[in-house]
Amino acid sequence: MPIIDVQHLKKSFGDNEVLTDITFQVEKNDVIAIIGPSGSGKSTMLRSLIHLEEINGGTISIDGEAFVENGVYKKVDTIKRVTSKMGMVFQQFNLFPHLTVKGNLQLAPKMLGVKEDVEAHTKDLLMKVGLSSKENAYPKSLSGGQQQRVAIARALMMNPDILLFDEPTSALDPELTGEVLSVMKELAEEHMTMIVVTHEMGFARSVANKVVFMDGGEIVEAGTPEELFGNPQHERTKAFLAKNLK
Numbered sequence: 502m503p504i505i506d507v508q509h510l511k512k513s514f515g516d517n518e519v520l521t522d523i524t525f526q527v528e529k530n531d532v533i534a535i536i537g538p539s540g541s542g543k544s545t546m547l548r549s550l551i552h553l554e555e556i557n558g559g560t561i562s563i564d565g566e567a568f569v570e571n572g573v574y575k576k577v578d579t580i581k582r583v584t585s586k587m588g589m590v591f592q593q594f595n596l597f598p599h600l601t602v603k604g605n606l607q608l609a610p611k612m613l614g615v616k617e618d619v620e621a622h623t624k625d626l627l628m629k630v631g632l633s634s635k636e637n638a639y640p641k642s643l644s645g646g647q648q649q650r651v652a653i654a655r656a657l658m659m660n661p662d663i664l665l666f667d668e669p670t671s672a673l674d675p676e677l678t679g680e681v682l683s684v685m686k687e688l689a690e691e692h693m694t695m696i697v698v699t700h701e702m703g704f705a706r707s708v709a710n711k712v713v714f715m716d717g718g719e720i721v722e723a724g725t726p727e728e729l730f731g732n733p734q735h736e737r738t739k740a741f742l743a744k745n746l747k
């Protein structure tokens with residue numbers, strides 16, 4: 502059974518249909534890279550999975566349970582329970598500036614009344630992302646790469662089964678992308694299930710096991726990195742790769 506099953510997802514903003522008919526599955530331990538031009542609907546697709554956008558049609562099931570079925574949403578507690586299996590990392594980090602690193606990590610568990618092991622978990626995750634010494638620092642004192650690593654640790658605090666990344670390195674200076682990509686690579690090696698919207702073709706090629714090319718609100722083509730980069734089938738994919746694989 503796929504851990505994510507999306508069937509015929511449709512999403513419009515007003516009259517603008519930005520996702521036309523998206524169907525795809527994610528298996529446990531998949532690392533999926535989503536590539537495609539700006540405006541093709543990648544962010545909207547990812548945000549729909551975690552219910553930051555409401556879709557207009559289709560079904561999204563996580564771990565066998567739909568939280569929206571044929572465009573009809575389930576009860577709020579069902580939506581929350583199902584979508585809480587996922588964590589998300591954003592391009593702009595979205596850390597709370599008035600909270601320390603530790604405060605950012607512990608906000609969600611505290612709001613949800615998680616008591617056990619929060620301190621130990623915080624320490625473990627900060628060590629994992631290489632920021633043990635920054636527990637009491639405020640976001641503005643950190644580099645973009647460090648802030649994004651905090652955001653990854655924060656997303657891991659609730660023990661998600663799936664992590665979604667929306668262009669996690671696009672806001673970073675080029676010399677800081679490597680430290681974030683290496684944390685993501687490590688998560689992939691530990692078999693975290695991940696969907697990563699990215700312009701980092703090297704990462705897509707070397708870390709992902711599947712690559713999805715989106716354009717104009719639809720999935721044009723999907724396959725292994727070897728298939729998609731080595732033998733693209735569609736003109737639109739070829740044109741995009743010709744521009745982006747320099």
Ligand SMILES: Nc1ncnc2c1ncn2[C@@H]1O[C@H](COP(=O)(O)OP(=O)(O)O)[C@@H](O)[C@H]1O
Nearest residue numbers: 514517519537538539540541542543544545546
């Ligand atoms: N909140 C919104 N309101 C209206 N239109 C939106 C909104 N978010 C995205 N869009 C539109 O949806 C389309 C897809 O955007 P997006 O999902 O951000 O694409 P991508 O992430 O691939 O660049 C674009 O035409 C964009 O202008």
Ligand SMILES: [Mg+2]
Nearest residue numbers: 543544545668
């Ligand atoms: Mg986007």
